[in-house]
Amino acid sequence: MADVRHRQALPRLKNSVYSANVRRARHRQNAKRRTSSFHITQERSTMHNDPSASFVRAALGALDLPADEATEKGVATHFSRLRAMAALVMEVPLTDEIETPSIFVP
C-alpha cells in the first residue's frame, strides 16, 4: 500500500523538498548497488565509496605511479580481484610454525 501511495503522491510533490529527498535517496541506493560488486564499468563517483578504490588511489601516489582516472579504474578492478583471491588464502588456518621458505625447494 505504501508503494501505491507514493506513486500517487509523487506527481503532486514533484518540486517539493520531499521529492528532492526521494531522488537523493534513490541515487544513494543506486550508487551503493554499483559499488557492492566492484565492476569495470563503475563510475568514478562510486569509487570514492569503495575501500579498494581509495587504497588504490593512495598506493598509486605512494609508489610514484601514474594516477590518471583510467589507471585508477583499471588498477582498482585488478586490485579487487586480488583482494578476493587473498581472502581465499587468508581464511586457511595455518599454525604459527609454518614458515615462508626463503629459497623454494620442492
Place this chain on the structure above:
Amino acid sequence: MSEVAKGANASSASEIATAIREGTLSAATAIENSLTQIAAQEPGINAFTGIWADEARAAAAKVDAARAGGANLPPLAGVPFAVKDLFDVAGHVTLAGSKINRDHAPAIDDAFLVAQLKRAGAICVGATNMGEYAYDFVTENRHYGATHNPHRHGYTAGGSSGGSAAAVAAGEVPVSLGSDTNGSIRVPASYCGVYGLRPTHGRLSRRGAFPFVASIDNVGPFARDLDDLALVFDALQGRDTRDANQGDSVPVPAVASMRLNRTLRVARLEGYFSDNATHEVNCAVKEFCDELSITRTAQWQHVDAARAAAFAISAAEGGALHLKRLQSRAADFEADRAHRLMAGAMQPAAWVAQAHRFRSWFRSHVRESLHYVDILVAPATPWPALPHGTATMHLNGRDVPAAASGGMLTQPVSLIGLPVLCVPLPRAEGQLPIGVQLIAAPWREDLLFAFAAMAVRQGALAG
C-alpha cells in the same frame, strides 16, 4: 581436414636427426624445409617475432661440412628449433613480448638452454611470440599481434608461450622452448594439441631467460611427439653453476625412461580439478582414464587457495620486477597488463606472506598424497581453445574471466614446483585439442615419461 593437418606432416626431430646422420637428408635441406613451412604458415598464425634464416643456413652448412668430414654428429644435429622470445640468443634483442625491451642491447650470450640445444647440434631458426612479459594465457599481444591457433584461425593458441606451441603444432619446427610460471607451457600445449613439459622447479637452468616470478618461474620444451620431447629434455639437462635457482639434482634420462615397463600407481585428481573443467573436458579425461583402466581417484584440499596463492605471489613479484618501468614508461605497456602489475605491486605484505606460508603447507599436503601414487592425472585447461577476445565463460555455475581462468587448473600444481607432462588427448575430426596434466613427485620426470610411453603403446595417446 583440420587446418593444422595441412602443415603438420613435417618430419619429427628424431627422424630429421637420423636422416642427417645417415646421409639421406642434409641439414641445409632440413632448415630450408622449416623456413618454407614458416613462410607458408606465418601469415595465418603469427607464431614468430623473429626469423633468422641466414644464421640458420650458416649453422646448417657447418653441420653438413662436419658430416662430410666424417665427424660424429651430436644427437640433434641439423634439427630446427624455435625459442620463446624471452630466451637470450646471442646477437639478438630479447623482447619478452614487450615494446620496452626493444631498447635493450642484443644479448651477448645464449641462454643456457639455447646453448644446450646448440651443443646437441640443433639449429635455432627464430624467436616466437608470447604474452607481454609472460603475464598471460592467450598471446593476444598488442605490440606483435595475436598468435592464432593452428587448428582454428581466430582462436587463441594459449599463452604465454603461445608462439612456441603454435610453431610446433603447425609443423614450422619440430621442437621449441617455452617458459611456464603459472601454466604458460601447459595451457598452450593443451590448446594446440602438442606435448609440453614443465620440469621440477630447479631442474633446468633459467639463466638467460627473462624473468617474471622468480620463486615460481620455470622453463621447458614443446614437441609434436613424445620421443622428441624426451630427446630434447635429455639435451637440456645439465648443471649450470651460474644459476643459483637450479637444484643439485641428478639428470634423469627421459629417452631411457620410456623403455621401462614398470607398474605405476595412477590416480585421477578430482574435486577442484573436475569441478573447474567443462563437461567436454571431463569426458575426454575420463575416456583417457578408462582406456588405461585408471580407477583410483585422489583429492587435494584447499586447491582454490593454492590457485589464489599463485595469483597473489605472481602479481606481487611481477609487479615488483616491473615497478621502475611502470613508473617511467607505463604508456608503453599494454594498458591492462600495466594495471594488473601495478595492482600486484601494491598488495599488502600480509597477503603475500600468507600466500608463501600457505605454499609451504600445500607442498607438505600434496607430498603426502604422492606417497600413495606415482602419477596423478588432471585436465590441463578448463576448456579447449576459445575465440580471441572471449571475455567471460560460464563455469561451475558462475561467470569467470576467460583469459585469466585458462590457467586455473595449472596454477595450483606449479605453485609447489611439481614436474608436469602435458599430453594431448586423442580427439575426433574437427574437435579442438585438449591436454591432460600428468603429475609426479619432485624430480620424478622419469615416471612421467615411463607412463606416457606406456599410454602411447596402449593406444591411449598418439605418439
